[in-house]
Amino acid sequence: MDRDKILTIINQYIDNKNIVKHMLAMEAFMRALAKKLGGDENEWGITGLVHDLDYIDSTPANKHGLLVGEMLEKEGVILSPEILSAVAAHNWHNNGVEPKSLMDWALFCGDSLTGLIVACTLVLPSKKLADLTVKSILKKFPQKRFAAGTRREDIKMGEEKLDIPLEEFVDICLKAMQGINKELGL
Template identity: 30%
Template structure:
């Protein structure tokens, strides 16, 4: 079984961009937190978050086929499937909670970080309603696909309940807890 250390080593090898490594770490933290709250495997969820974009910097035109193949070669089929499904337009089915959780955590985690970075207090005092308001502003963090955010939240809520506000509050709390490491202080 793949370890977190092996995953981090691969991420650093394939991902020269510190910004993308920070994104991967943030999604890992959000996924680990979600798994813990849902009684799921924290390590597996964390690895999916950590590695979902591992091949993007070096092979953007092949993303995510390189990391998916690498995971499959090691028998990590659940991780490979989740990574291959972290964008709905790729047409991969969402068979497991891990798949839905990654979709529900990837884009929105990056978006919440963008929201925090434009505030003088960063994550301190950031509220879900502010994030939802920024989501309506198509010019803000324009690279974040709002459809992917909405679909991910819908799938996660359908699978495990809760509300968008609760999911956003949890993401904000995780990012705030790790603000130093993530450059959000």
């Protein structure tokens, strides 16, 4: 799979640069999780990168995650059934496709965490990922009014489904995002 071609396609479909940055953050996080869990880093990374390609105004919530394969196929990019499964399952509350594989659960549990980390970064005086700590993220985690859209229960499921304690899960995500801070503008 050609990452550069996929990025070009993403930029054709997604106008909101914050969504593109979220997709890049998920790519980095999924690569880091693959390394930790013994998955294929390229496959897991591409999964994170493409997971919100169909997150556009014309896509109803119950179809989100189900149209990505079709959209990329029109552009000449064929995704594996494993990637398509994970992408569909990351929105299972709305589309009914339940996560089954480790990669499915990684994408589902991790999807909301990148947004929480961005929110935690933006309240720092420096607004820099480099200055954010796991401790400060965990302090904000139980505050439901902070980053209210964060699906904290989904993130917590990483402990059960991935066998990764919450603190370590947050640490893996933070380090992955810090590794691409320039691309994220943070």
